[in-house]
Amino acid sequence: MKKQTLFVRLLTYIFPGILFLLLLVGFAYYQISAAAVKDLTEKKTSETIQQSAQFVSSYVEKLEQVSSSLAQSPILLGYIKTPSDGQVASLKSLMETLLNTNSDLVSATLVTKSGDIVSTEQNMTMQTSSDMMQEAWYMAAIAQKGMPVLTPARKNTANQDKWVISVTQEIVDEDKQNLGVLRLDIDYGTIANYLAQLNLGKDGFTFIINQQHEFVYHPRKTVYSSQADMASMEPYIAVKQGYVTEQIFVSQAAIDHSEWTIIGVASLDELASIRQNILRSMFTIAGLAFLLSASGLALLLRYWMRPLKDLQSIILRIGQGETHLRAQKKGSVEMVDLAQQFNLMLDQIDSLVQSVQENEQAIRQYELQALASQINPHFLYNTLDTIVWMAEFNDGKRVVEVTKSLATYFRLALNNGNEHIKLQSEIEHVRQYLFIQQQRYGEQLNYEIQELVAYGDYMVPKLILQPLVENAIYHGIKEVSRPGKIQIRVYEAKEKLVISIHDNGQGMDVSQKKQVTDSLVRQGGIGLSNVDQRLKLQFGKDYHMELESQANQFTEIRLYLPLHPQKGAR
Template structure:
């Protein structure tokens, strides 16, 4: 899984905290603003209801006083006890006069105990009076014994059914015995006029109910939702105030003065929904704006703060890939500067330690090479002296002199004034002296050919790298051969390496395996020593190739890298 950068992680944490903070703050103010609107709606609705309740109660109290005054009028009481033409006309005159005082008064009806009816309405007769005496409003007025009773009913007027408010009161004689009932009908428009003051918003509902929760009056804009929730509205009405429909409909009730009626207002909080939506949009847009602006600024700052760490990381990658000279730039905050400073000091100390290790490795390599060289020199000397002894036994003084001069030159070049490195020109001269000595021994059985590239004469190489290979070619390839032996030493060149090849036409190496290590092992100690020495000097770029065919030839090529002049 791909690792996340420090800038990414810090940005993610900061932005997450910002989102949580903005959502939390926005939600808090959103809820607080919504509650303020609810509280204001409750307060305003209560204030309006209280005012309308006061006005409407005053109006109903005036109606009660009017019915009380009429019920105690001597002429009307006289008519109720005993009808005469005079008291009847006087009572009608009083009724008409009273109706003129208020245009909302529709009718006044007197119903005697014996079933007589007197009213400003000509349509009421005795047949109707029996029905009226059986109606609830009539019986209720009798029960209240002199206390006016407020009721609501529907009646026909001009062939239309209208809603009226009726105030009924029992009329009794001096002994307190019932002698009839007075009923005053008032148009419901009078109540509508008072209720116009109540601002219930566009879809507000208004009810007037009695003590049995029977609806006596309701506003004209009743919605389907309210009709379906009438029982819920009446339940909330019992607690004076409350909510329904998920807190989006407010219900409040007030008792109308001394009556048994209650004024119930149902206020849909559509304003709350609108404000909540506006607040949600406003907080969302504000949050997005703050998030984008603040987030952008923080992102720039985070990248600025983490850039030194990023550059320090890149410096570490450079060092990881071998660039030990790379150093961190001292920049950024105090902590990052200290980190870069201590990192650079650590690198300097590591480089110092590495140089010390390299120096020790060079010393170790030098002593190893010296040890390998010391293994070769006694071997050279033994083989060379063996040849001279062989020639001296035959008293061939001229050849002994030539051999001795060649041996002297051979050892002069071998010692190389104590230097471990020698030029290729001297290295080739060294094997030339060696082959001259061996030629004296093997005579016609051995021929040799040495070719050095002119431009390579001054190239320095570890001393004594060719003589052991040539020696192996003689002793393991040419010696005992039933045909003339030929040793060729020559150079080749590629774009990256110089090749020195020692080739013989001897017995070859038995091909038991193609593994190069096995070939080197079969080539003897000398070949392995040369390979180890050159590998210590040149490292990985150096390589040795061995190509051989049994009873045909062997060719050994040393590939020396061009870019590592010693």
Template sequence: MRKVWKKLRKALNPYSVRGTMILSFMLLISIIVLLVSLVSYYYTMNDIESISINYTVRLLGEINASIDSYIDNMKSMAKVVVENKDVRDVMAFYNRHHDKRLSYIEEKELERLRANAAAHMNIVANTRSDITNIAVISKYKDVVLSDVEKEVNENSEFNVTDWYLKPMSYKDEIVVSPSHVQNLVSGEYKWVISISKSVLDPETGEVTGVMVIDLNYRSIEAICENAQLGKNGYIYLIDRHKNIIYHPQQQLLYSGIKSELVEEILKMRDTYLRDDVNNRIYTRNYSELTGWSAVGVVNVDELIKDKSSIIDFYFRLAGISILFAMTFAVLISTTITNPIKMLENTMHEVEVGNFDVRSEIELNNEIGHLSKTFNVMISRIKDLMEKTVRDEEEKRRSEIRALQAQINPHFLYNTLDTIIWMSAGGKNDEVVEVTSALARLFRTSISKGENLVTLLNEVENIKSYLTIQKMRYEDKLSWRVDVPPELLGLMTPKLILQPIVENAVYHGIKMSQAGGEIAISARTAGDRLTITIADSGVGMTAEQLEQLFVPRPDTDRGIGVINVNNRIRLCFGEEYGLHYFSAPGEGTRVEIWLPVIEGGDEDDV
């Protein structure tokens, strides 16, 4: 027993990460309460949802009963109209005298019958505000309107509608049409529901025409809107033929902006259908009298909102459990994460380059041991980095000095040759001028030992060089320098122009029979200085351009160009250096990309 207790105390040691994690997991027991609350909530929600669905079904039944009563009244009115003697007589008159020329007496008789029939229909129409029009139409398309001041729309195609065709075939049936736009009356295009019935000849019983009553949505709309199904819930009516009889957003449906589940509703066997895509519940109640189905649409979120008072207890219990869980979690996690956070902050300092920082965590656990190991590691890294920086700096300086040294002997040999043949030719003045230019050139190249000089220094240097070359090649070579005075104070690496210009002379101008010109210019764009050396020599092929920066010790070009490019990149980085543009017979343009460095930054690089 003592051994077990000892092991338990060791496992629950609050000074170890392991013990802290065990205590944290023990707090998860509080989640059990939350799970029980959620399960209870789930079953309660299902029960309340079933209650709400049953309530909606009963409500739809009451709506159907009200609509049945309303339609039954309208059918009674339809019978009153079609059984009126004047209505029957006027339809019989039209059938007996179809395609016959009327006498004066017959015209007067027809006028009297139309007036009597219209007066009767107008009385019926005025009994209800939801009747927009009553009309009788003979089977030969003769129309009598209830309102004598209105005219028949000559372009109306009522003869192809169900409300006209069905009564013509089924004389004992009262037809109730789906909602549609009625255009029987000229200038009127109203959304209506039409109730129609055949008109029979009182003597022969033959169908002589059709009576139609057009109803607006006021009564049906009032019945459906009085039923509250939440803020966004609504009710619509469909018949067994998938026609929507009434919908609160009828125009959106017919314009295609909105759609409804019709086939799914008619096929449903249960009392409700859940639409998980739109988060809705559909319920349906069918009327035997009208053949219509009243469909209720309820938003599930609103349903849950209405149930909130019933499940308030479960949310309170869950809230209290979460509150306790959060309190314990904060306390425990703070104890665990504070030392780790301190160590993390120290690591961030090292990440940005501060190797003098040290972790000050002094704990007798794994984090404390990690902190001590981290401090030792940082000290060693700092020593290694300082040694690496010193070695790399010395290596870089040595490389720059070696690259720069490779340039000077190459030009000296060529210039001495020039002085020799000029002296042999007795050109003493020219010898003096060339010797002076050479002296200025080497004085600039070796003075002070700086690696950065002003652009003015480089321009004067290249002018001395081109003066020497002009003496050698005479009329075959011309040159010009176009550098804005405000740029002459900027700093450049020493001796970067002379190797490029030398290449232009020996591999561009010299190789051209007609000679050529070398133009030197400079410009700045943002934080970049671009120096351009362009010659009108023989140019280079694409293959020569590709091989330009490939070291080739057996050629002159392999020395100057590569060394200048390497020196620039060693000083400033890979985004700077030389860029060549050339084509055979079109000369060569070299752009030297450098950072803009003001004249005050002349320190050794």
């Protein structure tokens, strides 16, 4: 399974949290907003009903003032005291003037205690009517002792299809004795128009009742006469302030200057629409907020994590060998401290590595010196014996040649105390060695050297060829009766500098070759393993030795050296 980056993990962990918080806040906002809208609707409905009660109260107060003014009119009182045709005409003219100045007044009627009637209604006869004096509105006016009385809705006397309310008032003399009753019939026009404009929802409405729960006003006039419609209003009348159903809110308010109560029935169907709008808005805002916060957070995380990614890149490049690189000190305080400590650690590592390299170099020098000191000193003894032998035979010329060669041999071997030597000098050293050996073995030993001038200054550990040539003589050519020949070649192959030492001596079979190879692995002896070990110390993994041989045919040793030695190899 592919591992997720820190950036992806942070986004995976943080984004669901942001979404959850947005949904939680949105849900809380929705609940609070919905509750606030509901409370506002309730408050608005209650305030509307209160304002409507004040309006109706003012309206009723005005009607009562009109009724009281007419009841105390000298014209009306003059008619009652001395009825005459002239008084009747004056009274009717006064009544019609009132009706013309107030559009809500339908009719005005005076019934005296003797039963005489004066009315603006054309079909009401001017005669004594004991029946009218027995009607409820008349009796209610008498009972109030001269105060205006409001009646519930009733059918108009002149027009049975029209429902009106009435203001009735008893007319009394100076001694508070009954003179008659004045009735003003009022249309619903002003009240109906005002109440119809109230915003109580799609199915909301307002109606007015008195203390006996009789309907004074209702927008649906069938409630005045239909028992079923009256009964359907009882749940609203029973609730003073609250809910009848989840969507129906009722608010009641008493109307001053009357025994009426105005009842507002608010339909909260708009509340559901408002809630839907709030919910839709909430999801829209939450979605936009999530996208904006997610985008902003992603950019911010990228910005914050850029120093971390740069540090990761630096670490990977350092791991691939670019040890000179250092982390940039940027980003947050923690990242700056981390980069600073990381760079300090790298500096300490470099210091330790340099110290280790210096120690290894010193150890390598000691090892090279120790290995070089293992070279077989028998060659010197044998050479001196050869010189003595030549001197005994008075061969002075050869003595001089061999002595010079031996001097050159040791001068190159000593190399001014340096453990490394140029390749051309190392070949010259082995040439002197072969020359001296040829003086000993005569025609039994021949040699050929092919140098590569371009690599004459190539630095190698000293005394790496002489032990190999010595092995070729003593373990190869010396063991056969035919003339021996040693070939030394320097050439390029496989992007390596190759030094080959070939002899036509007795060679080795498979078992012998394996034994020699194993000795190289064990790094034993002072011949091949000595040279191999010293070259490994010098060039490391860039060097290797190959051995090829056939029994009674030849033996060839090839040293593969790097064309361009790394720093530290000399």
